[in-house]
Structure formats: structure tokens, C-alpha cells
Amino acid sequence: MKKEEIVLFGGGGHCRSVIDVIENEDRFHIAGIVDQAVMLHEKISGYEVIANDDDIPLLAKQYKNFFITIGHIRNSRPRWKLYDKLISSNCQLPVIISPKAHVSGRARLGPGTVVMPFVMVNSGAEIGPNCILNTSCIIEHDTVVGFNNHISTGSIING
Template sequence: MHKVDSTLQPLILIGGGGHCKSVIEAAESSGQWKIAGILDTADKVGTTVLGYPVIGTDNDIPALAAAQPDTRFIITVGHIKTAEIRRRIAARVMDANGEFATIVASTAHVSRHALLGAGTVVLHGAMVNAGATIGEGCIINTLANIEHDATVGDYCHISTGAMVNGDCRIAPGVFLGSQSVLLNGISISAPDSIIAAGSFVRKTLKEPGIYAGNPAILMKRL
């Protein structure tokens, strides 16, 4: 059981896997949210994740949004190879007139000169520097670095330890693997592309695909 401050804003998490645990940690550390429950598959209803109850499935989003208009939602289904599931869940929340939380972990730093879209989470140790713009529904994972004036499109996942240098542009839905690096001023202009862990992107990538290596090259077209 968790003792929470009743004045905190209620939060419902959608997805009860590993990413959910990371978001719980960030939400708890921020001191802004009261976790009201988790939505997952029907077979998980009645179980718990880190002590928080699974109270229903995403079919319950409309009823929850209508009954508890002050509640905010956050998508805690991870983005591994595609953002499509996260986009579909977001559409369900928006169709129900639900509103998204934006969560920043206590040890993350988001410049007051940066912009974060609704539904984005910034996990522990991450940096979002001055002039950066992060879209809606993004995951800025542990120790990721988004440098000055970079733009990250909606529903991107910037993985653990990845580095997006200054003035970079990333199209929506891109997955940037752990410890990958984008050279200053580079663009990934192909939506939903995948950059493998440890890759070094030295030039603009225009074709949708899976890229890997140093320098990153196209391994498979999407």
C-alpha cells in the first residue's frame, strides 16, 4: 500500500509492463501525482504493479475520463520497434476527451526555455536543454540528452543514454536506441525509423528504415 497526499493530481497509467515501473518511479519522485490505478489486459485486472492496482483495461478509458475529469492519463506501454500501439491508445484517450499528464522525474533537468508536449515522460538523469522542443507522447529515457534547439517529433523514444546534439531534427515515431548519438545539426526526417543501439548518425537520414553502425547506414527499408 502507498500513502499519498490527497491533494496531488490523480494519474492513471495505461500499460503495466516494465516501462510502467519506470514511469511510476518518475511520477512518485516528482511529488506531483497520485497514482489512481493502472489499465492493462483483462487477465491482469486485480493484480498490482509496484503496489498499485490494475483497475481495468483500456476499454474503461471513456468511463474513467467522464467520471473523473480531473484525472490525467499517461501511456506506459513501451515503444520498442514501433509507436503504433502508443498512438492507438492516445487516440482512445483523446476520443474520450481525456487529458494527458507530462511527467518529469526529480533528477531530470528540463530547461525552462524548453517545451514538452502532453503525454511525454522524462526519466531520471535525462537532460532537455534550452530551446529544445519535445513533441507529444515521447519517452525521454534514463540519462538521455536532448541538446539546445533540437526538435523531437511526437511519439519518439529517445532511449537510455542516447545523445541528440544541438539543432538536430527528429521526425515523429523515431526510435533512437541506447547510447546512440546524432551529430550536431543532423536530421532524421523519415518517420518511424529505428536507429540501433550504439549507432553514430553523421548525416541526415531521409529514407524510412532500420539504421545501425558508425557511421549509421541503412540496414533494412521499412
């Protein structure tokens, strides 16, 4: 079965972590990474930087699936703006879930959300679009996490 292609936005540490999850999930083929123009043709974890943010209209014609791999430590605005730009260009932002995570079948995850290894998302939890559920965090039953949030490594949110 041929894997669908996906393009990643952002080439830093979070990108490298998400690449590991995508490779382990084995659902997508990473077509390339979008980063700053000075990084063009550089390799990040073996994947080429193929474009910069200015190329979104062209990329949206060539690819269907995109994922934001810009981290969220200091400022959430770049992720938020990029999400809006991709959605307005009719791009698909799938949910990426590590096979080492547990997500209840009764939980809901918004588009563009990544679930890193050893995360627990329990029954009735609702996770908004464009979220990072970082390694080993726990989202308990009936918890609501809104749009564009980063639940940091090891955090516990009770229901």
C-alpha cells in the same frame, strides 16, 4: 495539499519505471493501472489493475489525468493509437518529469511526455507529444523531436 489522481495505461517494465518517477515527482496519486483484462485486480509495484482499454469511456468520466506507460521498443503503434483514443475522450495527459532530470525553462515538452532520471533537455529544444526521453539521454539546444518518439537510454542528440 491533495494530489490529483492519475491512471496509467500499460503494466510492464516501462510502467514500473514511470511509477518511480511519478512517486518521486510527488505531484500525482496513482489511482490505478489499465492493462489486459486477465490482469484485472493484480498489483503492479503496489498499484491495482483497475480496468482494461475497453473501459476508457467510463474512466474518462471518473478521472481527469491519464498517462501512457506502454513501452516503445518494438512497435510505436499501440502508444500512438492509445494517445489518439485518450485525446478524443478529452483526457488530460500531463508531462511527467523526474526531479533528477534537467529541463531548461526555455524548452517545450508536449503532453504525455515522460522525462526519466538524469535526462538533459537544453534551451530551445522542442519535444512533441507522447514521447519517452529515457534515462540519461541528452537533447541539446534547438533540437526538435516529433510526436510519439522514444529517445533511448544514453542517446545524445546535438543541436
